[in-house]
Amino acid sequence: MSSSVPTTISSQAAANRLLLRRKRAERRFQLYGILAISAAVGFLVVFLASIVSRGYMGFVQTEVRLTINFEQELVEAGSYRKILRTSLAELFPEAGSSRAERRALAGLVSAGTVFVLRETVEADPAIAGTVRDVWVLASDPVDQFHKGRIDASLPEEERPISDASLARIAALEQDGRIALRFNRSFFSRGDSRNPEEAGILGAIVGSALALVVTLVVSFPIGVMTAVYLEAFAPRNRITRLIEININNLAAVPSIVFGLLGLAVFLNVFGLPRSAPISGGLVLSLMTLPTIIISSRAAIRAVPPSFAEAAIGLGASRVQAIFHHVLPVAAPGTLTGAIIGMAQALGETAPLLMMGMVAFVVEVPGGFTDPSTVLPAQVYLWADSPERGFAEKTAAAIIVLLGFLLVMNGLAVYLRRKFEKQW
Amino acid sequence: MLLSYLPLLIIALFGVGAFYASRARISAAPQRALPGLPGHYGWYGTLWTVVPAALVYAVWTIIDDQVIRNIVLSDFPELSGAAATLLYVSIENAAAGVMTDDVPMASVELLLNLENLSAAARFALVTAVSVLGFFWGWRRIRPELTARDRVETALLVALFIASIIAILTTVGIVLSLVVETFRFFQLVSPFEFFFGLEWSPQIALRDDQVAASGAFGAVPVFAGTLLITVIAMLVAGPIGLMSAIYLAEYAHPRVRAVIKPLLEILAGIPTVVYGFFAALVLAPSMRNLGVDLGLTISSESALAAGLIMGIMIIPFVSSLSDDIMTAVPMSLREGSYGLGATASETIKRVILPAATPGIVGGFMLAISRAIGETMIVVMAAGLAANLTANPFEAVTTVTVQIATLLVGDHEFDSEKTMAAFALGLTLFFVTLALNVVALRVVQKYSERYE
Numbered sequence: 001m002s003s004s005v006p007t008t009i010s011s012q013a014a015a016n017r018l019l020l021r022r023k024r025a026e027r028r029f030q031l032y033g034i035l036a037i038s039a040a041v042g043f044l045v046v047f048l049a050s051i052v053s054r055g056y057m058g059f060v061q062t063e064v065r066l067t068i069n070f071e072q073e074l075v076e077a078g079s080y081r082k083i084l085r086t087s088l089a090e091l092f093p094e095a096g097s098s099r100a101e102r103r104a105l106a107g108l109v110s111a112g113t114v115f116v117l118r119e120t121v122e123a124d125p126a127i128a129g130t131v132r133d134v135w136v137l138a139s140d141p142v143d144q145f146h147k148g149r150i151d152a153s154l155p156e157e158e159r160p161i162s163d164a165s166l167a168r169i170a171a172l173e174q175d176g177r178i179a180l181r182f183n184r185s186f187f188s189r190g191d192s193r194n195p196e197e198a199g200i201l202g203a204i205v206g207s208a209l210a211l212v213v214t215l216v217v218s219f220p221i222g223v224m225t226a227v228y229l230e231a232f233a234p235r236n237r238i239t240r241l242i243e244i245n246i247n248n249l250a251a252v253p254s255i256v257f258g259l260l261g262l263a264v265f266l267n268v269f270g271l272p273r274s275a276p277i278s279g280g281l282v283l284s285l286m287t288l289p290t291i292i293i294s295s296r297a298a299i300r301a302v303p304p305s306f307a308e309a310a311i312g313l314g315a316s317r318v319q320a321i322f323h324h325v326l327p328v329a330a331p332g333t334l335t336g337a338i339i340g341m342a343q344a345l346g347e348t349a350p351l352l353m354m355g356m357v358a359f360v361v362e363v364p365g366g367f368t369d370p371s372t373v374l375p376a377q378v379y380l381w382a383d384s385p386e387r388g389f390a391e392k393t394a395a396a397i398i399v400l401l402g403f404l405l406v407m408n409g410l411a412v413y414l415r416r417k418f419e420k421q422w
Numbered sequence: 423m424l425l426s427y428l429p430l431l432i433i434a435l436f437g438v439g440a441f442y443a444s445r446a447r448i449s450a451a452p453q454r455a456l457p458g459l460p461g462h463y464g465w466y467g468t469l470w471t472v473v474p475a476a477l478v479y480a481v482w483t484i485i486d487d488q489v490i491r492n493i494v495l496s497d498f499p500e501l502s503g504a505a506a507t508l509l510y511v512s513i514e515n516a517a518a519g520v521m522t523d524d525v526p527m528a529s530v531e532l533l534l535n536l537e538n539l540s541a542a543a544r545f546a547l548v549t550a551v552s553v554l555g556f557f558w559g560w561r562r563i564r565p566e567l568t569a570r571d572r573v574e575t576a577l578l579v580a581l582f583i584a585s586i587i588a589i590l591t592t593v594g595i596v597l598s599l600v601v602e603t604f605r606f607f608q609l610v611s612p613f614e615f616f617f618g619l620e621w622s623p624q625i626a627l628r629d630d631q632v633a634a635s636g637a638f639g640a641v642p643v644f645a646g647t648l649l650i651t652v653i654a655m656l657v658a659g660p661i662g663l664m665s666a667i668y669l670a671e672y673a674h675p676r677v678r679a680v681i682k683p684l685l686e687i688l689a690g691i692p693t694v695v696y697g698f699f700a701a702l703v704l705a706p707s708m709r710n711l712g713v714d715l716g717l718t719i720s721s722e723s724a725l726a727a728g729l730i731m732g733i734m735i736i737p738f739v740s741s742l743s744d745d746i747m748t749a750v751p752m753s754l755r756e757g758s759y760g761l762g763a764t765a766s767e768t769i770k771r772v773i774l775p776a777a778t779p780g781i782v783g784g785f786m787l788a789i790s791r792a793i794g795e796t797m798i799v800v801m802a803a804g805l806a807a808n809l810t811a812n813p814f815e816a817v818t819t820v821t822v823q824i825a826t827l828l829v830g831d832h833e834f835d836s837e838k839t840m841a842a843f844a845l846g847l848t849l850f851f852v853t854l855a856l857n858v859v860a861l862r863v864v865q866k867y868s869e870r871y872e
Contacts, residue, residue: 022764029766033668036661040736041684050703051695224584232578233585245588251787251857252850253794255821256595259846262828263598270487285591292588318574346692349796352825375694375797382698382801390702397695408690 051394058395061183061196062138062146064109064172066091070121072129080117092168104164110137110196137185138178140195140388142169146178149387186395190361191377195388200396202363206276206371207345209364213280214287214344219337222291230299231321250289257286258353266354273355277367282350287340294339298332299325331418335411342407348375374400426541429548433475436552440471440559447563458570463563465573470559475552482544490536494529599850602843609837610638615844617641621807623827623838638841642807646817647793650728650803653813654792657732659785662739670747671769689737697801700730705802712814722804722816731798738788746780746867747773779867786860790853796821820845
C-alpha cells in the first residue's frame, strides 16, 4: 500500500490530487455501507409487500346468494344435493339437464355447499318447507376469477374456468348475487382439499397446544437450570460441562432435534405421532437453551448486594435467591420465555420428522389428537397446485407473522418497562 | 380415563393438606428458636407426601403398558416380532371401540380387565404411599428437626436434576444418531458413504429396476450443500459486513437504533416463510428471467435457495461483526486519526485487522446456520442429487435428504431411514465443530482488549 503513496510530495497540485482521491475513496466506502443496508432493508420491504399483496385477498371470500327452496319432503329425505341442483337450475334455466351441464352448474359453488345446507337446516329446523336466500361459498375458480386473478382474455382451454361459466358469473353479478365477504371459514375450520373451504383454525389450535406443552416443560426447567448455574453451582468440571453443553445445544440445527424426537420420543417412548404432546416436547428441548441463556443474563443483572443484604439479615442463600433475586429477575426470564416461544411457533423442520406436517381436517381437541401447526400448514399449502391455496398460504403467513409480531412486541415492551440500571 | 388422572389429583390435594398440617403441628409445639420457619416444616411434610407417591405413579405408568402387553401376548406364544405387534395393535383398537375382523375377543376382554385392574391398583398404591409418606414426615416434625436445611437440600437436588437435562439432551442426540448410523454402516461401508459419487436412496420395489439396491454415495449431497452455502455466504458476507461497518463506524446512534432491529427481523422470520418466498415468488421469476436471457434456470435452482438463505443469515454476520468492531478500543481509532487517516482508511487498516478473528467467528456461525437450515431448501431446492457447480441447476442438500427420507410412514430399519441418521450425524458434527471453533475464536479475541 505504501507504494501508491509517494513519500515526498513534489508539488501542491499532486498533494491536492491525492487528497481528492482519498476523499472520493472515503465517500465510496460510505456508499457501500449505505447500499448494503438498503439492500437488506429493501429486501425486507419487498418481501413483506409481496406476501401482503398475495395474501390479503385470502381474508375475503367470494360468496354466491342462492335462493333455495327447502322442500319439506326433500329435507326429510336428506337429499340436499337435489335441493341445491333445483335451485341452481332455476337460476340458470337455459342450462338444461344434461349431466355435463348439471356438473358445470354445481361447479360454480363450493363442493361443501350440500353440507352447509344440511347444517343450516339442522341448526334451525323451522327452515324446512320455506324458501330462503342463502349465501354460500363460491368454488375456487369462481372465487379466483371474481378476485381478478384469472385473466378472462386467455383462450378458454388455458384457464380453469369455461366461457359458459364466465357468462353465468356475469349474470350473477348483474343480479347482485355474488359478493366478496369476510372469510369466516378461514378462521373457523380445519384444513380441506378444497381451497375455498380450507381454514387455519386447526393449525392455530395445534400450535397453541404444542406451545402449551413447550412452555410447561421448558420454562420451569430452564429457569431452574439458570438459577442453579448462576447462584448455586460449584465451579467444577460438571458445571463447566453443563455450560458448554447448553451453548452447543443452542447451535444444533433444528432438524437434528427432529431426529432425536423421532428416535427417542416416538420410537423408544412410543408417544403418538402428529400429536401436540410429542411436537411440543421436541420444541421444548429446542427452546431450553434460549430460556436458560436469557434467564441467566436476567439473574446476573441483579446486583449481588441484594442477596448479600438478605444473607446479612440471616436469610439462607436459598431464601436470598428465591425471595429477593428471582422476583427482580422475573421480567427478564419472562422476556426470554416469550422469545423462546416465538421461535418455537415459527419452527417447522423438527415437526416434519414428528409427523406434524399432516392433512388434518378436524380441529384438534387435546394433546394427543392428530394435529398440525401454523408453519406446517403454510408448508403444506405452499405445495398445493390449486391457485386458491397460494392466496391461502400467504394469508396464513400473515397470520403467523402477526402472532410473532405480537409476541416479540410483548417481549420488547416488558424489557422496556422493567429494565432497570442498578 | 378419570382413574388415570385421579392419582395425580390425590397427590396434589394431599400435598397441600400436608403443608398446612405440618405447619400447624410445628406451630402447636412448645415454642423455642426453630431451625427453620414454620413454612419450612410445612414443605417438609409436603415433600414426604408428594415425592415418593409421584415416583411410584411415574414408574407404574411407564412399565404397566409393557407388562399388560406381555400378559396379553403370552396367550400367543407362537407369534413374535412384527406379527405380535400387529396383533396387539388390533387388540388395542378393538378395546378402544374400533372393531376389526378376527380379533380374539378373549384377549380384548383380558386387555380391558388388565387395564382397569392396573389403573385401580395404581390408584390404591399411590394413595397408600402418599398417606404413608405423610405419616413418616409427620412423626419427624419436631422442633429439633433442621427443616430449613432439609428442604433447601431437596430444592438444590431438584435444581441440579433440571440442569442435567441439557446434558441428557446432548447424550440423547448423540446416542440416537450414533446407534442408527452404526447400523447403517454395517450395511453400507463408510467409505462408500463419504466418497461415493452416486446418491439414489429410493429402494426399488422390483429387483430388476434400475439402481434397485439404492446408492448411498453422499458426495453429491455434500456438494449441493456446499454450493448453496457458498451462494448464501456470497450474499450475506459482503452485505452483512458492510452493514456492520456502517452501523458501527458511521451511523448516527438514532439511525443505528432503528436499523439494527430492522436487520434482526430478518433472523426472526420463520424459515418456512422464506421457503415460500423462494419457491413461489423468486424461483418462477428467475426462471422467466432466464428464458428472456436465453439461460436455462431450473425452477429449483441452487441460486434461488442460496440467495434467500443468504438474506436470512445477514443478521448473523452483521450482529457479531458489529459487536466486535464496537469493542475495538477507541484509542486505536484516535491514534489512526491523529496520523491523518480518513475514517475509511482507519476502518480498513486498523479496525478490520484488529477485529478479523471476531469477524471470522461470525462468518463461521453464519455458515453453520446455513448448513443446518432446512425449510428454505426443502421448499426451494431439489430432490435429485446432481453433482454440479452450476448455480442454475437443481441440487439437493443434507437437510433436504434427511427430511425427505424420514417424512411419511416407514419401517425404521430400512437403509433409507438409517441413511438419514448418518447424514444427521455428519451434519451434527460439522455444525458442532464450526460452532466450537467460532466461539473459541471470538472468546480469545474479546479477551485481548480487556
